[in-house]
Amino acid sequence: xxKNTVLAWATFIMIIVGLGLIALGAFRYNExxxxxxxxxxxxxxxxxxxxxxxxxxx
Numbered sequence: 001x002x003k004n005t006v007l008a009w010a011t012f013i014m015i016i017v018g019l020g021l022i023a024l025g026a027f028r029y030n031e032x033x034x035x036x037x038x039x040x041x042x043x044x045x046x047x048x049x050x051x052x053x054x055x056x057x058x
Contacts, residue, residue, distance in 0.1 A: 004055050004056065007051050007052070007054055007055045008052075008055060010048075010051050011048045011051045011052045011055075014044050014045075014047055014048035014051065015044075015045065015048050017041075017044055018041040018042070018043075018044030018045045018048065019041070020041070021037050021038070021040050021041030021044060022037070022038050022041035022042070024037045024041075025037030025038035025039075025041065026038065
């Protein structure tokens with residue numbers, strides 16, 4: 001496995017975790033805690049985007 005494959009897997013895993021956190025915030029925690037889960041999920045998307053952008057450059 002080379003560096004690009006590792007970054008691709010990291011991106012995929014972070015997207016899955018981000019979707020899970022957003023789903024927890026939307027469906028499980030309807031109070032204020034749901035906003036925190038959803039914002040952390042969006043943060044995971046941002047980091048996954050950076051990993052995807054680094055795929056060809058590292």
